[in-house]
Amino acid sequence: xxxxxxxxxxxxxxxxxxxxxxxxxxxxxxxxxxxxxxxxxx
Amino acid sequence: xxxxxxxxxxxxxxxxxxxxxxxxxxxxxxxxxxxxxxxxxxxxxxxxxxxxxxxxxxxxxxxxxxxxxxxxxxxxxxxxxxxxxxxxxxxxxxxxxxxxxxxxxxxxxxxxxxxxxxxxxxxxxxxxxxxxxxxxxxxxxxxxxxxxxxxxxxxxxxxxxxxxxxxxxxxxxxxxxxxxxxxxxxxxxxxxxxxxxxxxxxxxxxxxxxxxxxxxxxxxxxxxxxxxxxxxxxxxxxxxxxxxxxxxxxxxxxxxxxxxxxxxxxxxxxxxxxxxxxxxxxxxxxxxxxxxxxxxxxxxxxxxxxxxxxxxxxxxxxxxxxxxxxxxxxxxxxxxxxxxxxxxxxxxxxxxxxxxxxxxxxxxxxxxxxxxxxxxxxxxxxxxxxxxxxxxxxxxxxxxxxxxxxxxxxxxxxxxxxxxxxxxxxxxxxxxxxxxxxxxxxxxxxxxxxxxxxxxxxxxxxxxxxxxxxxxxxxxxxxxxxxxxxxxxxxxxxxxxxxxxxxxxxxxxxxxxxxxxxxxxxxxxxxxxxxxxxxxxxxxxxxxxxxxxxxxxxxxxxxxxxxxxxxxxxxxxxxxxxxxxxxxxxxxxxxxxxxxxxxxxxxxxxxxxxxxxxxxxxxxxxxxxxxxxxxxxxxxxxxxxxxxxxxxxxxxxxxxxxxxxxxxxxxxxxxxxxxxxxxxxxxxxxxxxxxxxxxxxxxxxxxxxxxxxxxxxxxxxxxxxxxxxxxxxxxxxxxxxxxxxxxxxxxxxxxxxxxxxxxxxxxxxxxxxxxxxxxxxxxxxxxxxxxxxxxxxxxxxxxxxxxxxxxxxxxxxxxxxxxxxxxxxxxxxxxxxxxxxxxxxxxxxxxxxxxxxxxxxxxxxxxxxxxxxxxxxxxxxxxxxxxxxxxxxxxxxxxxx
Numbered sequence: 034x035x036x037x038x039x040x041x042x043x044x045x046x047x048x049x050x051x052x053x054x055x056x057x058x059x060x061x062x063x064x065x066x067x068x069x070x071x072x073x074x075x
Numbered sequence: 076x077x078x079x080x081x082x083x084x085x086x087x088x089x090x091x092x093x094x095x096x097x098x099x100x101x102x103x104x105x106x107x108x109x110x111x112x113x114x115x116x117x118x119x120x121x122x123x124x125x126x127x128x129x130x131x132x133x134x135x136x137x138x139x140x141x142x143x144x145x146x147x148x149x150x151x152x153x154x155x156x157x158x159x160x161x162x163x164x165x166x167x168x169x170x171x172x173x174x175x176x177x178x179x180x181x182x183x184x185x186x187x188x189x190x191x192x193x194x195x196x197x198x199x200x201x202x203x204x205x206x207x208x209x210x211x212x213x214x215x216x217x218x219x220x221x222x223x224x225x226x227x228x229x230x231x232x233x234x235x236x237x238x239x240x241x242x243x244x245x246x247x248x249x250x251x252x253x254x255x256x257x258x259x260x261x262x263x264x265x266x267x268x269x270x271x272x273x274x275x276x277x278x279x280x281x282x283x284x285x286x287x288x289x290x291x292x293x294x295x296x297x298x299x300x301x302x303x304x305x306x307x308x309x310x311x312x313x314x315x316x317x318x319x320x321x322x323x324x325x326x327x328x329x330x331x332x333x334x335x336x337x338x339x340x341x342x343x344x345x346x347x348x349x350x351x352x353x354x355x356x357x358x359x360x361x362x363x364x365x366x367x368x369x370x371x372x373x374x375x376x377x378x379x380x381x382x383x384x385x386x387x388x389x390x391x392x393x394x395x396x397x398x399x400x401x402x403x404x405x406x407x408x409x410x411x412x413x414x415x416x417x418x419x420x421x422x423x424x425x426x427x428x429x430x431x432x433x434x435x436x437x438x439x440x441x442x443x444x445x446x447x448x449x450x451x452x453x454x455x456x457x458x459x460x461x462x463x464x465x466x467x468x469x470x471x472x473x474x475x476x477x478x479x480x481x482x483x484x485x486x487x488x489x490x491x492x493x494x495x496x497x498x499x500x501x502x503x504x505x506x507x508x509x510x511x512x513x514x515x516x517x518x519x520x521x522x523x524x525x526x527x528x529x530x531x532x533x534x535x536x537x538x539x540x541x542x543x544x545x546x547x548x549x550x551x552x553x554x555x556x557x558x559x560x561x562x563x564x565x566x567x568x569x570x571x572x573x574x575x576x577x578x579x580x581x582x583x584x585x586x587x588x589x590x591x592x593x594x595x596x597x598x599x600x601x602x603x604x605x606x607x608x609x610x611x612x613x614x615x616x617x618x619x620x621x622x623x624x625x626x627x628x629x630x631x632x633x634x635x636x637x638x639x640x641x642x643x644x645x646x647x648x649x650x651x652x653x654x655x656x657x658x659x660x661x662x663x664x665x666x667x668x669x670x671x672x673x674x675x676x677x678x679x680x681x682x683x684x685x686x687x688x689x690x691x692x693x694x695x696x697x698x699x700x701x702x703x704x705x706x707x708x709x710x711x712x713x714x715x716x717x718x719x720x721x722x723x724x725x726x727x728x729x730x731x732x733x734x735x736x737x738x739x740x741x742x743x744x745x746x747x748x749x750x751x752x753x754x755x756x757x758x759x760x761x762x763x764x765x766x767x768x769x770x771x772x773x774x775x776x777x778x779x780x781x782x783x784x785x786x787x788x789x790x791x792x793x794x795x796x797x798x799x800x801x802x803x804x805x806x807x808x809x810x811x812x813x814x815x816x817x818x819x820x821x822x823x824x825x826x827x828x829x830x831x832x833x834x835x836x837x838x839x840x841x842x843x844x845x846x847x848x849x850x851x852x853x854x855x856x857x858x859x860x861x862x863x864x865x866x867x868x869x870x871x872x873x874x875x876x877x878x879x880x881x882x883x884x885x886x887x888x889x890x891x892x893x894x895x896x897x898x899x900x901x902x903x904x905x906x907x908x909x910x911x912x913x914x915x916x917x918x919x920x921x922x923x924x925x926x927x928x929x930x931x932x933x934x935x936x937x938x939x940x941x942x943x944x945x946x947x948x949x950x951x952x953x954x955x956x957x958x959x960x961x962x963x964x965x966x967x968x969x970x971x972x
Binding site for chain 2: 051054061062
């Protein structure tokens, strides 16, 4: 493995972690919002 | 909330600074980014290189002697190449031709000293030939390649009758020949030497040998390629069976073009013996396909010596990239799991990357290069930067919750509260490493400067840029921050802390560390300076290098030179029988040492020539009685040889000569013993004439053994001093940080015990103190203190608020202690992966540093709080006095925010 292969791999990996994290948190937020709305509806 | 031992006024200043950094975030960010981008550019220009001279203590008298005579009598950079037959002896035409060609190719490798090649195939290896009319003449053993079996038999006769060749350049069982080449230090290029030896010296004559002599490049037109023209085809070989003929030009192997001998050999050696390949052979104008079945190699070639060793190290240096990649990814996952947020994974990486660019650019700016053997060091410094950032990030989340999800207040509070422990940690790390500058070895001095700067560069990313970056990043979800304080990790920390602070836990902790320290102190007595094994500790024992090294040692006794120079007072001093007899006596004296294989000097030639001159009568194998007879004998041997050839034995004015001993290994304790014996002999045997005037003096010492002895002596001289200064520097910084004489003792005791344990581990695992291990070991001392600084600062911070020592210790351990435990895990993970490196040295040092980081963490997390709880130090308790009066956040800072 060379320098640039290494740099590209870690960059892509980091971006993947950020994207996954954002997706997870967005789902959680939506879930929270839905639960909040449902409670208000009751 | 206030913290540390900083005064109210200092704390206000830090809060003010944090606010201003956020206010001026755009210019600060642009400034740092521009400089970092430039430094990043410079970092990519950096080269991986080792300068042999930089590894030596240049002011040491041994090294000065080495430098003075390395060009004539040989230096430390010898390559030993052994050609060993699998069956029969070497005295047959195809084998002798290969030895001749290997020698010729070795003579063309970049950086080789053409006058310091020893091989039966080299022009400078001569024997005495009696000619008609009673004349004696010194002729090269192989003036040209042998062509017939008679030629081979004649060479065998010459070898068996020449004392300076048989057993030294040809093994006593006739199955191996040695080619020894010395390289000019100033022209050492390890990568190039490694590649050229592989491609040009080994491949065409070992696995790439098809049983035909292929024409090589013209010696006078080295840069031009020469087509692979068959010169001679030997009987019963793969080439003969394939029907190759003299004059054929081989142009391809299985369709792959082979433009010269090297390409042909490199292609052939890719295939297993028994495989049939198709050679594209040009005969006249036509090109034919000739099937050739590759046979088992009939000789093995082994190569050892320092340039070769470093060649292997460079070859393995690219390990750093996969280790970096896996470490980065693993650390990202770890931090993401800990913080439940990508910001927690990203922010420490930014600190690490910025500090790395600043550090690497500095290396380039001041004209240094990176040694592949210290690559663990940048990893460790970067890991340290990352761990400071983890502490800061954890604190930011804590303050975020404490300040009711006000991002700006949280950023400023985290910055102000952690400024002191972070800066103290960085300062202790930087100054701790700087003490290495005391060792008068250029590489270590360079390293001390570079590492200190690199560590100080962490302040840019960690303190200057940190509030700015946090302000730019969106604040985390409160849910994420709360999640960090829940889960099994937090529960584990709580449980361990409760047990550790219980009565049983306290006693157990003290006893445990005491017992460990005692065991460590006993074991560390086995720690040695220098290399502890005969194989090179830089690469694994079963690596190709060490296998070659041990094979050559087995066949030829010793291959690592110790050069002792005999410096005469006047010209012709080396013609004095008294001087020569003392040199001979010295050889016989030191050869009795179990780790000296053999020795060579001018006296060997003298005795040998004298014997030949007297009809080969063994009784004449002695040094002549008068200087006139000595001069005549030398004349017989050296007449007709140019001064460049004779210079490897004696200088042209016969003022200075040398005795070279070949040691079986370079173990630190063996080197020390051999040097001591040399000193004893020299003291007991002054080279004086009958009037008591000094004729000549022995000067220690060149060659690999000589310069290693010098380096080891410097390390012994400075090791204790460096350890003391390392600890003393840390003590002084702690003294100023906590304004207490006792604080240093509390923090240094766990570190001291860790140091004992690591030294014991080095002794047990056979890792010696040398120029490579020393900087890493010293860095560990500085780095180990950081964990304690964070915990102690937090205890003081807490006691200022709640006034209760036990409560403060517990709170510190479950907050800062938790982050410390996580940073320790991250640090250990960063260095532990090196254990899988092909470079044994890096693997061992990585593993060792991982253990060091863990032991320091464990001692700071368990022993330090227990000691504070037991002894209730005044410098902490005095902070409790104003507990109720002190505001949680300084008034001014609160007003600003």
